[in-house]
Structure formats: structure tokens, C-alpha cells
Amino acid sequence: MPTAVTRRRKPKQARSREKVERILSAARSILVNEGPIAFNTNRVAKEAKVGVGSLYEYFPNKESIAQRLLEDIERSESDAILQRFAELTEASLHEAIVAIVETTFALYQKHSHLYQALRTVTGEARRREGIRPTETAIVQATQERLKPHQDTLQVRDLELTSLLIFYTVESLAFSSVTHQPSPWTDQQWIDEIVAVVYGYLGLPANQPST
Amino acid sequence: MPTAVTRRRKPKQARSREKVERILSAARSILVNEGPIAFNTNRVAKEAKVGVGSLYEYFPNKESIAQRLLEDIERSESDAILQRFAELTEASLHEAIVAIVETTFALYQKHSHLYQALRTVTGEARRREGIRPTETAIVQATQERLKPHQDTLQVRDLELTSLLIFYTVESLAFSSVTHQPSPWTDQQWIDEIVAVVYGYLGLPANQPST
Amino acid sequence: MPTAVTRRRKPKQARSREKVERILSAARSILVNEGPIAFNTNRVAKEAKVGVGSLYEYFPNKESIAQRLLEDIERSESDAILQRFAELTEASLHEAIVAIVETTFALYQKHSHLYQALRTVTGEARRREGIRPTETAIVQATQERLKPHQDTLQVRDLELTSLLIFYTVESLAFSSVTHQPSPWTDQQWIDEIVAVVYGYLGLPANQPST
Amino acid sequence: MPTAVTRRRKPKQARSREKVERILSAARSILVNEGPIAFNTNRVAKEAKVGVGSLYEYFPNKESIAQRLLEDIERSESDAILQRFAELTEASLHEAIVAIVETTFALYQKHSHLYQALRTVTGEARRREGIRPTETAIVQATQERLKPHQDTLQVRDLELTSLLIFYTVESLAFSSVTHQPSPWTDQQWIDEIVAVVYGYLGLPANQPST
DNA sequence: GATGAATGAGCGTTCATTCAT
DNA sequence: GATGAATGAACGCTCATTCAT
Numbered sequence: 001m002p003t004a005v006t007r008r009r010k011p012k013q014a015r016s017r018e019k020v021e022r023i024l025s026a027a028r029s030i031l032v033n034e035g036p037i038a039f040n041t042n043r044v045a046k047e048a049k050v051g052v053g054s055l056y057e058y059f060p061n062k063e064s065i066a067q068r069l070l071e072d073i074e075r076s077e078s079d080a081i082l083q084r085f086a087e088l089t090e091a092s093l094h095e096a097i098v099a100i101v102e103t104t105f106a107l108y109q110k111h112s113h114l115y116q117a118l119r120t121v122t123g124e125a126r127r128r129e130g131i132r133p134t135e136t137a138i139v140q141a142t143q144e145r146l147k148p149h150q151d152t153l154q155v156r157d158l159e160l161t162s163l164l165i166f167y168t169v170e171s172l173a174f175s176s177v178t179h180q181p182s183p184w185t186d187q188q189w190i191d192e193i194v195a196v197v198y199g200y201l202g203l204p205a206n207q208p209s210t
Numbered sequence: 211m212p213t214a215v216t217r218r219r220k221p222k223q224a225r226s227r228e229k230v231e232r233i234l235s236a237a238r239s240i241l242v243n244e245g246p247i248a249f250n251t252n253r254v255a256k257e258a259k260v261g262v263g264s265l266y267e268y269f270p271n272k273e274s275i276a277q278r279l280l281e282d283i284e285r286s287e288s289d290a291i292l293q294r295f296a297e298l299t300e301a302s303l304h305e306a307i308v309a310i311v312e313t314t315f316a317l318y319q320k321h322s323h324l325y326q327a328l329r330t331v332t333g334e335a336r337r338r339e340g341i342r343p344t345e346t347a348i349v350q351a352t353q354e355r356l357k358p359h360q361d362t363l364q365v366r367d368l369e370l371t372s373l374l375i376f377y378t379v380e381s382l383a384f385s386s387v388t389h390q391p392s393p394w395t396d397q398q399w400i401d402e403i404v405a406v407v408y409g410y411l412g413l414p415a416n417q418p419s420t
Numbered sequence: 421m422p423t424a425v426t427r428r429r430k431p432k433q434a435r436s437r438e439k440v441e442r443i444l445s446a447a448r449s450i451l452v453n454e455g456p457i458a459f460n461t462n463r464v465a466k467e468a469k470v471g472v473g474s475l476y477e478y479f480p481n482k483e484s485i486a487q488r489l490l491e492d493i494e495r496s497e498s499d500a501i502l503q504r505f506a507e508l509t510e511a512s513l514h515e516a517i518v519a520i521v522e523t524t525f526a527l528y529q530k531h532s533h534l535y536q537a538l539r540t541v542t543g544e545a546r547r548r549e550g551i552r553p554t555e556t557a558i559v560q561a562t563q564e565r566l567k568p569h570q571d572t573l574q575v576r577d578l579e580l581t582s583l584l585i586f587y588t589v590e591s592l593a594f595s596s597v598t599h600q601p602s603p604w605t606d607q608q609w610i611d612e613i614v615a616v617v618y619g620y621l622g623l624p625a626n627q628p629s630t
Numbered sequence: 631m632p633t634a635v636t637r638r639r640k641p642k643q644a645r646s647r648e649k650v651e652r653i654l655s656a657a658r659s660i661l662v663n664e665g666p667i668a669f670n671t672n673r674v675a676k677e678a679k680v681g682v683g684s685l686y687e688y689f690p691n692k693e694s695i696a697q698r699l700l701e702d703i704e705r706s707e708s709d710a711i712l713q714r715f716a717e718l719t720e721a722s723l724h725e726a727i728v729a730i731v732e733t734t735f736a737l738y739q740k741h742s743h744l745y746q747a748l749r750t751v752t753g754e755a756r757r758r759e760g761i762r763p764t765e766t767a768i769v770q771a772t773q774e775r776l777k778p779h780q781d782t783l784q785v786r787d788l789e790l791t792s793l794l795i796f797y798t799v800e801s802l803a804f805s806s807v808t809h810q811p812s813p814w815t816d817q818q819w820i821d822e823i824v825a826v827v828y829g830y831l832g833l834p835a836n837q838p839s840t
Numbered sequence: 841g842a843t844g845a846a847t848g849a850g851c852g853t854t855c856a857t858t859c860a861t
Numbered sequence: 862g863a864t865g866a867a868t869g870a871a872c873g874c875t876c877a878t879t880c881a882t
Contacts (some may be wrong), residue, residue, distance in 0.1 A: 014214070016841095040874095040875085040876055040877075041876070041877055041878080042844095042876065042877085043876095044859055045843095045844085050842090050843090051843035051844055052843080052844060052845095052878085052879095053842060053843050053878095053879080053880085054841085054842060054843070054870090055878095056877095056878070056879080057841070057842075061878080062276070062876090062877060064876090070842095090415075119329060119330055120331075121330075130259075131288075140287070140318040141878075154405070154409070156401075156405075157394070157402075160242045160394055160398065160402055161402070163389075163403055164382065164403075164406060165246040167381065167382055167385040168378060168381070168382065168406060171377065171378070171382070171385065172374065172377055172378065172381070173379030174381075175381065179373075184367075184370055188370065190369075191366075192366075192370055192371075192374055193374075195364075195366075195410060196374060196378060196406065196409075196410045198409075199364065199406075199408075199409030199410040199412060200405060200406045200410065201409065201413070202409060202841065225866090226866090229866095229867095249850065250852080251851080251852060251853075252850085252852085255869090258869085260868090261853080261869055262852090262854095262866065262868080262869065262870095263853090263855080263866095263869065264866080264868075265853095266852095266853070266854080266864070266866055271852075271853080272852065272853090295862040349873060357846080379857095383851085412861080413863055419870075423858080433849095435845090436845090438847095460872065460873075461872080461873055461874075462871085462872080462873085465848095470846085470847090471846055471847040471848055472848065472873090472874080472875095473845095473846065473847055473848070473874090473875080473876080474845080474846060474847075475874095476873095476874070476875080477845070477846075481873075481874080482872095482873065482874090488830065507803040521651065523642040525834075534755065539749060539750075540749055540750045540751075540752075541635075541750075553710060574824075574825075574829065576821075576822075577814075577818070577822075580814055580818065580822055581822075583809075584823075584826060585800065586821055587802055587809075588798060588801070589828060590803065591797065591798070591801030591802070591804075591805065592794065592797055592798065592801070594801075595797040595801065598738075599793075603789070603790055604790055608787070608790065611786075612786075612787075612791070612794055614796060615784070616829075616830045617828060618829075619784065619828075619829030619832060619873080620825060620826045620829040620830065621829065622829060670854085670855055671855070671856055671857080671858075672856085673864095674854095674857065680863090681863055681864035681865055681866090682856090682857085682858095682864080682865060682866095683857095683858080683859085683862095683863060683864050683865065684862085684863060684864070685857095686856095686858085687862070687863075691856075691857080692855090692856060692857090705842070801867085
């Protein structure tokens with residue numbers, strides 16, 4: 001009876017998952033609200049209402065909690081963008097670009113605190129990374145979106161172009177967030193980033209949409 | 211003989227300077243080769259073949275060593291770019307853009323490891339800083355360089371445009387270095403970054419040449 | 421069975437208490453035998469056969485260990501004297517004075533080394549304190565004991581008189597202990613301190629007897 | 631020619647003496663104004679406008695500076711009291727007692743800060759001390775002063791009585807200074823201390839002089 | 841599997857002391 | 862004799878990790 005088997009294990013798995021979630025939540029909250037210095041295992045365990053020992057049941061060490069947090073951010077970023085792409089199959093290229101920039105921008109607004117805090121915590125591990133798994137998916141999707149227009153666009157290497165668009169949008173969104181206080185509104189930043197991408201693709205300057 | 215008087219003090223100043231340099235070199239080397247975690251005062255002192263106490267003769271605390279390293283990088287970056295600008299007053303806009311991208315690219319090629327490590331070490335202090343003093347200088351210079359062409363370029367806000375060019379070139383240069391291994395050559399990256407800036411300014415696509 | 425439930429927690433509390441006691445004992449022993457300079461956290465931890473970290477589980481910092489030791493001495497001093505007062509409600513004033521002097525003398529005999537060492541260690545914190553809480557209790561009790569005899573005694577300000585008696589007895593007991601080697605016996609010291617108090621109160625000289 | 635010999639050495643000796651004095655002054659000033667934590671060799675040397683090395687020319691170690699300061703206080707205390715005794719050969723016993731108490735009291739008013747600071751600094755050394763050389767002189771002088779009155783006074787052991795008078799006055803003067811804030815005036819403290827000594831000697835209570 | 845008391849290596853920093861000049 | 866740059870042992874304290882319960 002598969003039901004029986006599942007039933008016996010499910011609760012445990014569910015409780016495990018919940019505990020992991022509690023730990024990650026606590027870690028996130030501490031990093032955002034109290035900064036990377038307050039991010040230590042005892043503090044996280046207490047905030048998660050979990051014994052320190054349990055932390056090590058689910059994560060091999062402190063670093064791995066931070067890495068997991070980073071992965072989660074990147075996955076959520078990637079998911080959001082890919083979903084936006086999916087919604088925009090019918091839209092014009094212009095609309096698609098604007099939408100992607102807006103989505104990326106919003107994500108950085110949301111995550112910037114945590115992202116910056118994580119940078120100072122992940123130290124060693126980040127060096128080996130190189131290309132992040134999530135970025136390949138986005139670049140892939142961008143490539144597919146651009147392919148039909150390849151002839152009308154100013155593109156030499158489709159993959160390289162897609163990659164640069166990704167990096168440009170991501171970096172500029174990040175810069176806009178760190179460049180505080182800024183005399184420019186969010187909308188001005190978004191319009192400008194769109195203009196960069198638009199210009200790069202050799203498209204005529206458009207009236208930026210609201 | 212005033213030379214003699216000066217000479218008596220010189221050795222001390224020279225030794226000071228040399229010691230500071232040894233400390234900074236050691237710190238650089240540790241950050242690049244062993245990462246930000248290995249960057250601790252005792253380790254730096256040992257690597258510099260200096261007593262820990264001497265560290266504190268020249269730097270008020272550990273953080274200030276990292277900050278000094280960062281300032282040095284930023285100053286050398288800024289100096290190199292501004293000097294390049296100065297050399298290019300007669301050059302065409304195209305040549306200027308190519309030159310700046312090449313310079314920035316080369317600098318990141320050289321400093322990226324250290325720069326990455328430093329970012330995770332100067333955390334808190336950096337946050338408060340906001341806009342770096344060196345970046346204003348570069349943005350200023352860019353602005354001046356673009357001003358004469360303002361009418362033929364696609365520019366809404368000259369300052370914002372200059373800032374975005376700076377961020378775009380810097381971020382893409384940085385990305386190109388971290389994106390390793392890469393199937394593209396340095397030249398391809400440079401050409402592509404130039405194309406981004408070129409397109410952004412609304413200039414007709416040029417076949418960028420070295 | 422509630423006993424069982426209680427029993428399960430007791431061991432922990434007992435172990436805590438025992439550890440705190442081990443730490444305090446170690447601190448005491450170091451202060452007495454090796455002096456205030458040897459009183460450092462690592463030394464105390466080693467002597468207590470406890471990790472340094474455990475010290476900080478029970479005490480917020482080094483100073484607080486010393487303060488706790490001081491409080492313990494003062495409380496034991498205060499307790500002993502107040503108890504002696506309680507036992508002497510029926511006794512004559514003369515007997516009471518003798519008893520108090522003997523008690524104070526004995527306490528200083530026992531604690532003087534530790535007390536001396538602690539004074540040099542609690543420095544700053546002590547300064548702010550001003551009047552010790554334990555001393556008020558003793559002065560209060562003395563005041564009450566003297567009140568019925570106020571007319572026959574030579575007293576201008578009952579509180580001031582009580583305070584001076586306390587300080588005199590305490591200081592002289594302390595001096596007698598530090599004045600080593602001394603050609604006088606403990607009994608001679610005690611008789612003499614009693615004579616000081618006796619004379620101060622304007623009582624006719626009595627041949628103090630044990 | 632003794633003059634020549636003297637002349638050649640005098641300047642050096644004078645300069646030495648002056649330097650020692652500068653060091654002691656600096657140490658005193660730091661202890662009083664900045665507390666025992668700020669009392670370190672580098673700080674003292676800087677304050678004294680002397681190289682750290684010179685400190686070690688005149689004092690074998692840091693501790694010895696503190697000890698010297700302590701000796702100086704005690705000598706000045708002893709000198710002041712002995713001088714007062716000398717002035718009072720003609721005075722009545724009552725006048726003598728009042729004068730001594732006043733002198734001791736004034737000295738503690740003056741030195742208490744430094745004295746308290748020194749206690750926390752001299753740590754080890756003070757333990758071996760036992761009887762201070764200065765106290766014997768004062769006790770001796772007291773003894774001589776009391777001897778003619780021995781029959782009319784309530785004295786069992788003249789030396790012990792003298793010692794206790796010294797300790798009583800000194801301790802109570804010290805207590806009056808540390809017992810801050812106090813509801814009593816200096817004059818009240820002095821009168822009371824006089825009363826203690828007076829009573830101890832079995833003398834009839836006197837109207838305390840202003 | 842869960843806990844949290846216990847650990848101790850290792851941190852940043854200080855400062856008494858030395859010694860080449 | 863005078864100097865102060867240089868030293869490094871030692872400090873108070875933290876926190877990632879372990880392991881007996």
C-alpha cells in the first residue's frame with residue numbers, strides 16, 4: 001500500500017522541509033535587518049527556534065546556508081524572468097524588453113539588501129562559481145526571443161549579445177539600487193536601461209512607455 | 211648643506227613607505243591567493259615579515275588596510291582612464307569610446323580578483339560611502355567629452371547618460387572577467403562592450419576595429 | 421511522579437551551579453595565590469578545567485567574575501555580622517561590641533588576601549558604586565542597637581556615629597591583618613579595636629574580656 | 631678643583647633629575663586625569679616629552695614608576711605630619727590631635743584620586759610590603775608625643791595605641807573621601823575622627839574646635 | 841532525530857620592553 | 862646617554878562546530 005508508506009514518511013519530510021524553511025527565513029531576516037556580522041549559527045538557530053545542532057542536520061556548515069539563500073534568490077530571479085518571457089510570446093520586442101527590464105529592476109529593488117549582505121558572507125565559495133546555472137536559462141530564453149528578429153537587429157553573435165543584455169540589465173539594475181541617494185526616479189532608470197538595450201540592438205529610439 | 215639635513219630624515223620616511231608597501235603587498239597577495247577569510251592581521255603581518263604591532267603603527271585597524279587597497283585600485287583606475295581621456299582630446303568619439311573600454315577592460319583584467327575579494331571585506335564601511343569619489347571624476351570627464359556632440363547623440367539627461375556609460379562599461383568589463391571560461395576572446399568582449407555604448411548613444415553601427 | 425520530572429531538570433541546574441562555583445573557586449584561588457595580574461580569562465578557565473567559552477556562558481565578562489567574588493565576600497560579611505547582631509539582642513552593649521569586632525576581625529583574617537586583590541581588579545566599576553549596599557544594612561543595624569542607649573552615650577549624629585564605628589572596625593581589622601609580622605596577638609588587636617569603639621561611645625573603660 | 635668636577639657632573643645630574651621629575655609628573659597627571667587604564671609607558675613618555683627608551687633609563691619597568699609615585703605620596707604625607715608635630719611641641723594634646731587629624735584629612739583630600747588609581751596599578755608589589763617605612767616614623771613621633779601623658783591616658787601598650795591612632799585616622803580620612811556623596815561636611819568628619827581618637831585615649835569629650 | 845552546553849582555535853588589538861641608530 | 866620604531870606575547874572575547882544526552 002503506497003499510501004501507508006507515504007503517510008509514514010511524509011510528516012517527517014514535511015517537518016524537515018518546514019525546519020529548513022524556518023532556518024532560511026531566520027537567516028534571511030538576520031542578514032537583512034541586522035547585517036552580515038550578526039549572521040552567526042547561534043543567532044540563526046535561536047531566531048529559527050531550532051537547536052544549533054539541528055542546523056548541522058540540514059546544512060553541512062554556516063557557509064552553505066548563505067549559499068542556499070543565494071541560490072534561492074537566483075532561482076526566484078530566473079523564475080520570475082522566465083515566466084515573464086512566457087507571458088510575452090505574443091508581445092512586440094519592445095514590450096518584451098521593457099517588461100524584462102522592469103522585472104529585473106523590481107527583483108533587485110527587493111533583494112538588494114540581502115544580496116549585498118550575502119556578498120560579504122559567501123567569501124570563498126563565490127570564487128569558484130564562474131557562470132551561474134540560472135543565468136544560462138535566461139540567456140537561452142533571450143536568445144530564442146531574439147532569433148526571429150536576427151536579421152533586422154544589429155547582432156554579430158546571438159549568444160554573446162544575449163549574454164551582454166543579461167549582464168547589462170542585471171548590473172545596471174544593481175547599480176541603480178546601490179547608487180543611493182539618486183537624483184533620478186526608478187522610472188528614469190528603467191527607461192535608461194531600456195534605451196541601452198534598445199540602442200545595443202540597433203533599434204530606433206522609441207518613446208519609452210510609462 | 212640642506213641636502214644633508216634632508217638626507218638624515220629620508221631613510222626613515224623611505225623605510226616607512228617601504229613597510230607600508232610591504233604590508234599592502236602582503237594584504238593584496240593574501241586576498242588574491244587565499245581569499246578574504248585568510249585576510250587577518252596576524253597572517254598579513256607574517257606575510258609582510260613584520261610584527262603585528264607594526265601594522266598598527268601604519269594603519270589604525272584591519273579594515274583600513276582593505277580600504278587603502280580599494281582606494282589604490284580606484285585611484286589607479288581613475289588615473290588611467292582620465293589620462294586616456296586627456297590623450298584623446300583630438301580623437302574622434304569612436305576612437306575615444308574604444309580607448310576607454312579597452313582601458314577599463316585591461317584594468318579589470320588586472321584587478322578583478324583583488325577587487326572581488328575586497329568587496330566582501332570592506333562591507334559595512336562601503337555601504338555608507340554611496341558614490342565613490344573616483345567615479346564622479348570619470349563621469350565628469352565623460353560628460354565633457356560628450357557635450358560637443360550632444361545634438362547628434364541620443365541623450366535625454368547628459369549626466370545620467372554619462373553615469374550609465376560608466377556603469378555599463380565597468381560592469382561588463384567585470385562580468386567578462388568573471389565569466390570564465392568563456393568561448394569569446396578579449397577582443398570580442400571589447401567590441402561588444404563598445405557596441406553597447408555606441409548603440410546607447412544612437413550612433414550608427416560601426417565595424418569597430420582595434 | 422513530579423519528582424521524576426523535577427529530577428530531569430535538576431542535573432542541569434546542578435551542573436550549572438557547580439560550574440559557576442568551579443569558575444569562582446578558580447578565580448579566587450588565582451587572585452589569592454598569584455595576584456591580580458595572573459587573573460585573566462584564559463588562566464581562570466584553565467584552572468577551573470573549563471573552556472574559555474564556558475566562562476562567557478555564565479559571566480558576561482571578566483570584570484563580572486571579580487564583582488561576583490566581591491559581592492560574595494560582602495554578603496558573607498554582612499550576613500555574619502547581621503546574624504551576630506540578631507543573636508545579641510539580649511546581650512549587653514559591651515558584649516555586642518566585642519562580638520561584632522571579633523566577627524569582623526575573623527572575616528578579615530579569612531578574606532584579606534582576596535579582598536586586597538579584588539580591590540585592584542574591580543577598580544573602575546567600584547568607583548561608580550559609592551556606598552556598598554551591604555554596609556548600609558550593617559550601619560542600620562548598629563544604629564538600632566545604639567538607639568536605646570543614645571542618652572548615656574556620647575553621640576552627636578547617630579547615623580554618622582554608626583558609620584564611623586563600621587569603618588573603624590572594618591579598617592582596623594583590615595590593618596591588623598596587613599600589618600604582618602606583628603608583635604601583637606590577635607586578642608590584643610581585638611581588645612584594642614574594642615577599646616577604640618568603646619572610647620568613641622564615651623563608655624567607661626572596661627577591662628575587655630574574651 | 632672641586633668646583634670643576636662638580637660643574638661637569640651637576641648639569642647631567644640636574645638634567646637627569648629634571649627628566650625623572652617630568653616622567654613622574656606625567657604619570658601622576660595621567661593617573662589622576664585619565665585613570666589607570668591610560669597609564670602606559672608610551673602614553674607617559676609622550677606626556678613627559680621623553681622617548682620611551684629614556685623611561686627605562688631611569689626606571690627598570692612600568693611598575694616601578696607607580697611605586698615611586700606611591701613612595702612620594704607616603705613620604706609627603708609623613709613629612710607633612712612630622713612637620714606638624716614639630717610645630718606643636720608647645721601645644722596641648724587636644725590641639726595636637728586636632729592638628730594631626732586635619733593634616734591627614736587634607737592630605738587624603740589631595741591625594742585620594744591618585745592613591746586610588748595607584749592601588750589598581752601596583753598589583754603584585756603591594757602584597758610584599760607589610761609595614762610601610764613612613765608609618766613607623768609617624769607612629770614613633772606619636773609615641774613620643776603621648777609618653778608624657780601616659781599616666782592620665784587610658785593606654786595599655788603605647789606603641790600599639792600609637793599605631794591604632796595612625797591607622798584609625800588614616801583609614802577614616804580615606805573613608806570620608808571615598809564615601810561620596812556624603813551628607814556630612816568635611817568639618818563634621820574631622821570632628822568625628824577627633825572624637826574617635828579622643829575617646830580612645832580616655833580623654834573627656836571636648837567641644838570640638840572649629 | 842533533536843538539542844544546546846561545551847569547547848577552544850583564533851580573532852583584532854594593545855603595550856611593556858628592546859635595541860639599532 | 863637618548864631615541865622611538867619595532868616587536869610579539871598576551872589579552873578579552875567570539876562563534877563554528879561537536880557530541881553526550
